[in-house]
Amino acid sequence: MKFGIIIKKYMEDEDMLKLKGNLLYGQSGGPTSVINASAYGVISEALKHHQYIDEVICMRHGIKGALNEDFIFMSKQDQEQIELLKHTPGSAFGSVRHKLKDFKEDDTDYIRLLYIFKKYNIRYFLYNGGNDSMDTCAKIADYMNQIDYDCYIIGVPKTIDNDLPLTDHTPGYGSAAKFIANTMMEISYDMLAYPKGKVTVVEIMGRHAGWLTAAAELANISGFGPDLIYLPEVPFNIEQFKEDVKKVYKAKMQCLIAVSEGIMNEEGIFISSSSGLKDAFGHFQLGGVSSKLASTIATDLGIPSRSVEFGSTQRAASHIQSLTDVNEAIEVGRFAVRSLLEGKTDLMVTIQRISSSPYEVEYTLQPLMACANVEKTIPLEMINSTLNGVNEKFIEYALPLIQGENQPKYKDGLQQFTKFKFQEY
């Protein structure tokens, strides 16, 4: 049941290759504000194809839900709750960080999965996640091929980190970037209130790839944004950092800095772990990199400074989603279902950019194995010559991704999020 064989079958008889059964869908890895929009795309598309797909079954907490038979059945849910997925952050079905072992070494989980797949007649499998999740997805596909269980398997990409390879960008990134750019604008404008300000160090997610931190630069298009940006792609030099800050502060009497949580020094040691902060009891402090840098500025340069950490807000800010991102997240889900029904398998959905202006993309498929466990970082050609910011090439790349606003569904001034009934089949 390799991809090549499927295509061959497809050439012979379109209907022959279509299986009849249930579709199993799961979410995995860190939540994004639009992973549920992809779930919406999957569910709404799959429920259209009754002749092949009887039921859309969602695993709770990713692959663990499959192993534990912890399922939510979509035909039993209110349509209103399914619609709300387009506006719901987090992971409506629950997520998991569970690495499947190589089945050649330990097939316990796989035997259990096969039993569950047969019990529930799972013939279509979609797994929505990032690098690690594509690894899980690829392993399951590999196993099912090996034991010749007929099932089509496709990965649906998501990650705010934007670090998946072979795709122009990843659903989840645009909305997080929009939150970051707009919040940086607000912090910048807020700082202008006083003629003599502070140094503000804003810490942004992204352990190995600086895409999110770089999105802070988009704020400068409006005239209110960061002065300095430090990415994990560039080795961090504390002396150069202090020089940069002094120069900006001298000119402006304030300085706004965006820094990735994942910056490392020349020796590859995370800055967040390189200084030994202890509390009064002698315990090591779990300190963020921004508070460490703010402390350094205050201590070594004598300039008042403070740190801001966006924390989980940046991946959960459903109240400021990019409409482009939401629509693409939905489309990625829909395209995955249509691809399954065309007999495609062992692949991940990818987004290919046709043009930036006007912005246009198309959806394609790439081998799962090529997408798993690979991290795409910012190319050096997008980083400025002083290594403390990004250039026009990055702007051209990222700006289209934050366009449009997905209006939240408010009731009494509060957003409405999906609440599913967790019931038996």
Place this chain on the structure above:
Amino acid sequence: MKFGIIIKKYMEDEDMLKLKGNLLYGQSGGPTSVINASAYGVISEALKHHQYIDEVICMRHGIKGALNEDFIFMSKQDQEQIELLKHTPGSAFGSVRHKLKDFKEDDTDYIRLLYIFKKYNIRYFLYNGGNDSMDTCAKIADYMNQIDYDCYIIGVPKTIDNDLPLTDHTPGYGSAAKFIANTMMEISYDMLAYPKGKVTVVEIMGRHAGWLTAAAELANISGFGPDLIYLPEVPFNIEQFKEDVKKVYKAKMQCLIAVSEGIMNEEGIFISSSSGLKDAFGHFQLGGVSSKLASTIATDLGIPSRSVEFGSTQRAASHIQSLTDVNEAIEVGRFAVRSLLEGKTDLMVTIQRISSSPYEVEYTLQPLMACANVEKTIPLEMINSTLNGVNEKFIEYALPLIQGENQPKYKDGLQQFTKFKFQEY
């Protein structure tokens, strides 16, 4: 030129009491996301009354702008930029923290102000701020009365802290509360992704009054909100706190906490300053209360925990303003101008609630001196019996204030903020 006299004049001849000259407006204290909406109300209303008000002059950086003749002249600005004030956070004219001395002890600033008032024919003066700003406003009014310079003076309230007395609430609070409630929902939903989670401690502004922290409770109306809330109105007991956290974590395997930056122990010492965190170089760490509590939970209870600080985002989040708050902020500015033109002086605009359901308010005036330097805290009747949350009375009070959404003005996915021309008269 006391208030009583003005009213007498008003009774005799409406036009007699109207002065002809310029209106001087300034912003002071911490920014809010709607102080510029009040500025919009002031400017748009004042520019309607050409027969009395020639020009609206805005001080840059509050009273310091008046002392330095650092002014922005509104008739010279593009109407589009004035309209954008309704969507611009921070302090578009700049703020200041400058306490005027008692003029009986040192009248240097006052003599300078009088010179400026005469030079620019200032006959109407509006100062937009919180407790301290009302003190400034009252002192200027007092001085101008003393030396018998004809000028009407009114304070325009603003503060996210909601701690001004004699007003039901304060413009700026509703929008900050809306951001806090919705962001707490998002953090809460994000936490549900994993079956076994962390303790998340969210630190919220409010040094002496817990109104903002209490707003986190509104998130629970949606079903996704904090488990525990700690306010500065209640003495903080670390042992009781640990018991509360243990209990919630045992039941739910996660716990979301909202804590005011201003919580104090039984002896009145700020928790944020009561533990002596030092870095590796022996310097004291400027630590937030949330990181200290998260550290305590990890160390003493052995439960994984993390801290989140909303920082200036909570007062600057123009992308999620309460429409009720924005409209009231505008109306407070308009009402202030109309009151000046009725010869009212030495007063602050206040909002009186007529009913919560349906929500209805009216605008009134209270003596400036009664509003200056007084802080209104949460009454105990709004706090729950276990002292770790707020009750229905608070919900009834706060929920109407976050209703409606003020749609930001986006261009290319980024908000548009006011940019004034800083030009000569």
